[in-house]
Amino acid sequence: MRAKTILFVDDESSILAGHRLLFEALGYSVLTADSGMEALVLLQRHPVHAVVLDYAMVPMNGEETALRVRREHGNLPIVLFSGCLSVPKSVLEVVDVSLQKGTGPEVLIETLRQLLQPLARKRK
Numbered sequence: 001m002r003a004k005t006i007l008f009v010d011d012e013s014s015i016l017a018g019h020r021l022l023f024e025a026l027g028y029s030v031l032t033a034d035s036g037m038e039a040l041v042l043l044q045r046h047p048v049h050a051v052v053l054d055y056a057m058v059p060m061n062g063e064e065t066a067l068r069v070r071r072e073h074g075n076l077p078i079v080l081f082s083g084c085l086s087v088p089k090s091v092l093e094v095v096d097v098s099l100q101k102g103t104g105p106e107v108l109i110e111t112l113r114q115l116l117q118p119l120a121r122k123r124k
Helices: 013-025 036-045 062-073 105-115
Strands: 005-009 029-033 050-053 078-082 097-100
Touching: 005 013, 005 036, 013 029, 013 105, 029 036, 036 050, 036 062, 050 062, 050 105, 062 078, 078 105, 097 105
Parallel strands: 005 029, 005 050, 050 078, 078 097
Antiparallel strands: none
16 A cells, blocks of 8 residues: 655744654654745645645745635545634634644644545545
8 A cells, every 4th residue: 555645834844854754653654834825836746645734934934825725626535733822713613623733743644544444434
């Protein structure tokens, strides 16, 4: 069985590097993008099983990125992984799960494991 591919989107390179190190060690294939636009390009070029993205990015924030991912890739699981203490309710309606960046890695690992299970989720 092929490794599941996760796309991490964040404008902080140290966060992307940490995610790559952790999730590749767990057997996932990892793609990284430092902007929403780069993420959309990668999604056109590579099969991806889930997206983990930051909210506070410029020029395209996490909400706009998530909306474009939904429009172009349907039910692809999206996890908002942000340091913002409060994000607009409208973005929470687009993503599958919202986690704080201060959350331990085990929470993100388990969240992705659950989202990537076959038939584990259905969009509204």
